[in-house]
Amino acid sequence: MDSALIPKGVKRCPTWQFLAWLSVFGAVLLWGVYAMLLCWFKGLNQTNMNDYYGFALWIWADLAVIALGGGAFFSGLLKYIFGKDELKNIINFAVLLGFICYSSALLILAIDIGQPLRGWFIFWHANVHSMLTEVAFCLSCYFAVLTIEYIPLILENRQLDKVPFFHNLSHNMHETMAIFAATGAFLSFFHQGSLGGVAGVLFGRPFAFREHILIWPYTFFLFTWSAAAFGPCFTLSMTWITEKVTGKKLVKDNVIDLLAKISGWMITSYIIVKIVETLYWATVTAPSKGFDVSHFYTNNGLYGWWILFAELIVGGVVPGLILIIPSLRRNSAARVTAILLGCFGVCLNRWVMVLQVMAVPVMTFDNWALYYPSWQEVATTILPVAYGIILTMISYRYLPIFPQEAELNPLEGAEEVEAEQEATAAEGAAEPATA
Amino acid sequence: MTSAQTHTENGAQTDGKPVAHGADNGHLHKYGMVIDLDKCTGCGACMVACMSENNVPFRDDETDKLTSITWMRVYKLTNGKPYPDNDVCYLPRPCQHCEGHAGHSPCVSVCPATATDYSTETGIVSQIYTRCFGCRYCMAACPYHARYFNWWDPVWPDGMEKYLSPNVSPRMRGVVEKCNFCFQRYQLAKDKVYVDGESTVSEEAYQTACTQACPAGAITFGDLNNPEHLVHQLAQPDDHHHGHPRNPNAFRLLERLGTNTKVYYVSSREWVRRAGDNYLPDEQTGGGGH
Amino acid sequence: MFPINFEWIWDVGHMVFHGGLWYALGIIGAGMTYCIGKAVWDTMQGKGGHHH
Numbered sequence: 198m199d200s201a202l203i204p205k206g207v208k209r210c211p212t213w214q215f216l217a218w219l220s221v222f223g224a225v226l227l228w229g230v231y232a233m234l235l236c237w238f239k240g241l242n243q244t245n246m247n248d249y250y251g252f253a254l255w256i257w258a259d260l261a262v263i264a265l266g267g268g269a270f271f272s273g274l275l276k277y278i279f280g281k282d283e284l285k286n287i288i289n290f291a292v293l294l295g296f297i298c299y300s301s302a303l304l305i306l307a308i309d310i311g312q313p314l315r316g317w318f319i320f321w322h323a324n325v326h327s328m329l330t331e332v333a334f335c336l337s338c339y340f341a342v343l344t345i346e347y348i349p350l351i352l353e354n355r356q357l358d359k360v361p362f363f364h365n366l367s368h369n370m371h372e373t374m375a376i377f378a379a380t381g382a383f384l385s386f387f388h389q390g391s392l393g394g395v396a397g398v399l400f401g402r403p404f405a406f407r408e409h410i411l412i413w414p415y416t417f418f419l420f421t422w423s424a425a426a427f428g429p430c431f432t433l434s435m436t437w438i439t440e441k442v443t444g445k446k447l448v449k450d451n452v453i454d455l456l457a458k459i460s461g462w463m464i465t466s467y468i469i470v471k472i473v474e475t476l477y478w479a480t481v482t483a484p485s486k487g488f489d490v491s492h493f494y495t496n497n498g499l500y501g502w503w504i505l506f507a508e509l510i511v512g513g514v515v516p517g518l519i520l521i522i523p524s525l526r527r528n529s530a531a532r533v534t535a536i537l538l539g540c541f542g543v544c545l546n547r548w549v550m551v552l553q554v555m556a557v558p559v560m561t562f563d564n565w566a567l568y569y570p571s572w573q574e575v576a577t578t579i580l581p582v583a584y585g586i587i588l589t590m591i592s593y594r595y596l597p598i599f600p601q602e603a604e605l606n607p608l609e610g611a612e613e614v615e616a617e618q619e620a621t622a623a624e625g626a627a628e629p630a631t632a
Numbered sequence: 633m634t635s636a637q638t639h640t641e642n643g644a645q646t647d648g649k650p651v652a653h654g655a656d657n658g659h660l661h662k663y664g665m666v667i668d669l670d671k672c673t674g675c676g677a678c679m680v681a682c683m684s685e686n687n688v689p690f691r692d693d694e695t696d697k698l699t700s701i702t703w704m705r706v707y708k709l710t711n712g713k714p715y716p717d718n719d720v721c722y723l724p725r726p727c728q729h730c731e732g733h734a735g736h737s738p739c740v741s742v743c744p745a746t747a748t749d750y751s752t753e754t755g756i757v758s759q760i761y762t763r764c765f766g767c768r769y770c771m772a773a774c775p776y777h778a779r780y781f782n783w784w785d786p787v788w789p790d791g792m793e794k795y796l797s798p799n800v801s802p803r804m805r806g807v808v809e810k811c812n813f814c815f816q817r818y819q820l821a822k823d824k825v826y827v828d829g830e831s832t833v834s835e836e837a838y839q840t841a842c843t844q845a846c847p848a849g850a851i852t853f854g855d856l857n858n859p860e861h862l863v864h865q866l867a868q869p870d871d872h873h874h875g876h877p878r879n880p881n882a883f884r885l886l887e888r889l890g891t892n893t894k895v896y897y898v899s900s901r902e903w904v905r906r907a908g909d910n911y912l913p914d915e916q917t918g919g920g921g922h
Numbered sequence: 923m924f925p926i927n928f929e930w931i932w933d934v935g936h937m938v939f940h941g942g943l944w945y946a947l948g949i950i951g952a953g954m955t956y957c958i959g960k961a962v963w964d965t966m967q968g969k970g971g972h973h974h
Contacts, residue, residue: 240805241766242783247698251768251781311766311781311806318745318765320923325939329744329769338946345954364970366961373953380949387942401730401738401775401889403910486888487910559775559886561907562709562723566698746929 202356202595206603209594219590222583229580232573236308243573249566250555255309258578260392260547262298262305263336264420265540267428269295269343270385273378274425275459286452289598290439291432292346297588299340301581306333308577328394335388342381345370350596386421393420396550403486404493405554407478415474416550422470423543426463429456430516430539437533439593445606447599450527457532461520464539468513475509493557497565500553508549512542659832662731662755663813664856664894665843666866666882667724669904671850672706674722679704681845682726685814687800689786701780703727703811704842711903721904724851726842727778727811728885728893729757731875738891739770739779748808755856755894756813764807771808775886779810813853814840835861856894867896883908883918 198212209215235243246253272291275281307313319333352358352367370377390413396405397414407414433456440447479490494502519525519535526532558564570578592598682688682704694700709721730737735750737757747763748770750756771779785805788796796802799816803809821838825831835854843853854861856869868878874892877883883905884893899905906917923940924930964970 240784241781242699246768246781247696247783248771248777248780249698251771309767311768311808312764312804315745315763315765318747318763319767321927322745322747322763322929323923323939324744324746325936327742327744327769329742329767331939333744334943338943338950341950345950361968361970362961362965365964366957368970369957369960369964373957376949376953380946380953384946395742395769398742399738399773400732401773401886401891403889484912487912487915489912492910555772559889559910560777561910562707563777 199595202354204355204595204597204603206608207606208608215590215594219587222586222590225583226580226587229576229583232576233304233308233580235573236577237313241311243571245568245571245574247566247568250552250568252551252555253568254552254570254574254578255305257548257551258581259302259305259309260551261544262301262581263389263392264424264427264543264547265431266295266298266302267385267389267424268430268432269298269346269428270339270378270381271425271428272432272456273346274382277375277378278382281455281459283452283455286599286601287432287436287448287456289350289596289600290436290448291429292343292350293589293592293598294432294435294585296340296343296347297581297585299336299343301585302336303340304581305577328391328398331391332388332395335384335391339381339384339388342377342384345377346374346381349374350592350598353597354595385424389421389424390417393417393550396554399554402554402557402559403483403488404557405550406482406486407474408482419467419471419474422463422467423546426460426467427539427543429460429463430536430543433457433460433536434533434540435589437536439589443593445602447602447605449601449605452601453532454526457520457526457536458523460536460539461517461526464513465517465521468509468517471513472509475505493553497556497567499567500556500565504545504549504553508542508545512538512545516542660753660857661833662856662894663818663838663854664729664755664863664867664869664896665726665813665840666852666863666896666898668850668852668866669721669723669897669899670901671848672722672724672846673848673850674706674708675847676706677845677847678724678842678851679706681841682811684795685797685800685841686811687786687796687802688809689782689784689788689802691784691787699783701782701809703778703780703809705777709904709907719901719903721899721901721907723897724842725776725778725885726813726840726895727757728776728891728895729755729813730891730893731755732890732892733874738773738775742769742773744769754813754815754818756815756818757810758812758815759808759810761801761803761807761809766806766808768808775889775891779808781808782806817841863896866898869896880918881905885909 203209232243244253268291272284272288276284276288307316310316319330320337323330323334325331349367349370352363357363358367393416394414396402397407397409397416399405405416407416409415410418433453436448436453483490483493494500494505516535516539519531520539526535552568556565556567558566679702683690683702686703688701688703690700704724704726707723707725709723711717711719713719730739731750732738732741735752737750740748740750740757744767745763745765747760747765749758749760751758766781768781771777771781782803782805786802797816799820817840818833818838821833824837825833835858840851840853843851852862852866854863856864856867856875858864866879867882869875870878874890875884875894876887877896879898881900882896882898884896885908887893888909897904897908902917911917930936
């Protein structure tokens with residue numbers, strides 16, 4: 198039915214199967230949209246947020262998807278600026294994931310603010326000293342860059358590519374992509390950093406506050422670094438999942454190995470600095486405000502010392518080591534464990550820097566505040582996941598996301614299939630091609 | 633001298649421009665509070681007066697203190713000791729109006745839309761409700777939980793809207809609000825200064841609702857910059873050390889964080905003063921301050 | 923965001939922030955203008971036909 202749109206030389210599941218899965222995730226998406234509309238029309242009383250938890254599940258989800266989406270800017274940087282040309286075989290997917298992550302982040306922010314219709318005030322009345330202003334500007338600009346990186350991919354669809362203007366536009370955008378990628382890396386450096394700064398500048402919250410270099414707290418650099426380090430873990434994890442779902446090998450081992458190795462070294466270097474920084478905070482910064490570090494990890498039902506261990510060791514040191522040791526990295530099971538642990542580690546870091554910051558009492562007569570999200574918050578947080586799966590399904594089906602797919606999965610009787618596809622394509626494409 | 637004459641005189645001071653703009657006749661105030669915790673009985677009159685004065689909305693069920701709005705909130709502190717050594721202290725907590733370092737208060741510096749501002753003219757941290765878009769970053773920044781979010785639209789019982797103060801705008805759902813030291817009273821006082829042709833807002837002309845409502849006289853309000861004002865005499869702020877009180881019985885909440893607040897507390901009890909800030913076990917009370 | 927806003931301040935922090943912002947926006951805008959403009963030109967020259 199839709200074979201005219203499917204890229205040449207690859208096989209896709211039957212249309213009915215595609216549509217069936219699309220409707221499953223579509224139902225989840227609609228559930229999320231319903232919750233989103235509740236929040237917009239009835240207000241944030243639909244959530245379980247409160248005056249102690251002004252930042253909650255959504256802000257964590259926001260920070261987490263942006264960190265995970267960091268694979269896009271970092272792969273782009275590696276390919277276009279540092280010339281790691283092999284990565285061209287995975288960069289399309291990294292861009293798609295980045296696009297999904299960043300559009301989700303913007304959507305979550307639009308739900309999260311109390312007066313969504315005033316969202317533009319952040320640009321119009323910008324307070325340039327606020328980390329959140331920097332986040333908003335860089336995030337929006339970088340989303341524009343990701344859109345620019347995603348457009349040529351859409352234009353490479355078999356039918357769209359037949360339109361001369363689209364073909365030329367796609368070609369020109371590919372030619373200039375290095376400039377966009379460099380701009381994207383510049384913007385990412387600042388918004389990933391300023392997201393870290395969001396917590397680090399809170400000098401009223403000793404759990405979050407960090408010492409500064411010029412105007413930037415250490416968390417600024419740690420967030421950028423960790424996004425670059427763990428973002429590729431997400432790209433690799435999603436590639437692995439897509440390969441499992443489609444039952445095909447989509448990216449060659451040397452490409453996976455290269456990205457995993459770079460990610461491993463980035464994680465290892467990051468986690469060393471992060472551990473040193475944590476020790477400095479625990480022994481110098483926090484005590485200077487009158488806090489023994491045990492204050493932050495005791496006397497409550499959730500946040501114990503385990504969380505520090507889980508973040509730094511399980512989600513940092515372990516994946517880092519696995520990915521830098523060649524024999525382990527090349528072992529598929531170990532590598533997959535490492536990249537999944539990496540995703541877990543960076544998400545946990547963002548959780549700690551948002552939720553635990555809110556939970557810790559600061560005044561001596563105050564108490565730990567714990568919170569659990571309402572179903573509306575959960576639904577709106579799952580919404581981007583469903584949206585991401587749907588966009589990935591559509592993109593994978595109709596766009597040449599994985600350039601090596603055809604080579605790695607040669608079709609049996611390829612000529613017949615191609616001839617059949619051509620015949621259908623000729624009918625379907627007659628109009629746009631002559632337009 | 634009539635007020636009209638004074639007007640002319642004042643108005644002629646600078647190139648014929650009226651000077652009753654901004655600071656009343658150029659005076660830079662630093663409004664602040666001193667709360668005597670040994671006098672506070674925890675009656676809550678300050679909280680009621682505040683809600684009434686500032687049109688603070690409330691709901692049928694106010695039991696969940698994590699979602700109800702109390703610009704002024706009275707905390708109950710205990711020394712944690714068993715009877716007969718048990719001791720209790722009530723601590724009223726308005727917005728602390730942090731100055732931080734040069735007006736860099738925790739909340740003002742983070743607001744992305746400049747919806748909250750530190751006034752160097754009055755020392756008051758303001759909130760612009762119509763500009764706030766409800767990101768709640770300021771609430772995350774405030775260690776005193778002095779900032780409140782309007783989770784619901786304000787609804788008053790039938791007829792009660794007639795009792796709302798016409799000088800204070802009610803807030804809509806989805807924005808943050810907080811104590812502003814009854815700023816509308818400062819505006820009215822300033823108008824009166826202009827009309828009466830006086831030089832500056834006097835101590836008694838500008839008092840907050842909570843100050844006036846306190847039956848025990850535990851709250852004192854005034855200009856910390858003005859040595860004639862009682863707050864100055866009680867707190868004895870040391871301007872060379874970010875306003876650290878020279879009165880040995882006075883302290884400020886979480887002073888060690890560098891928030892540089894303008895609400896001072898006084899107590900003769902050491903455990904109360906120690907409860908005002910965080911100390912490592914071997915540190916002396918008040919020792920960690922600026 | 924623009925110098926017409928009443929809070930606009932000509933101080934260093936403001937100029938660094940908005941300088942960086944408009945620099946990035948300028949590159950994105952100029953880049954896209956170039957790509958689209960050249961695509962229009964190329965198409966008028968008859969490039970990018972059905973063959974590929």
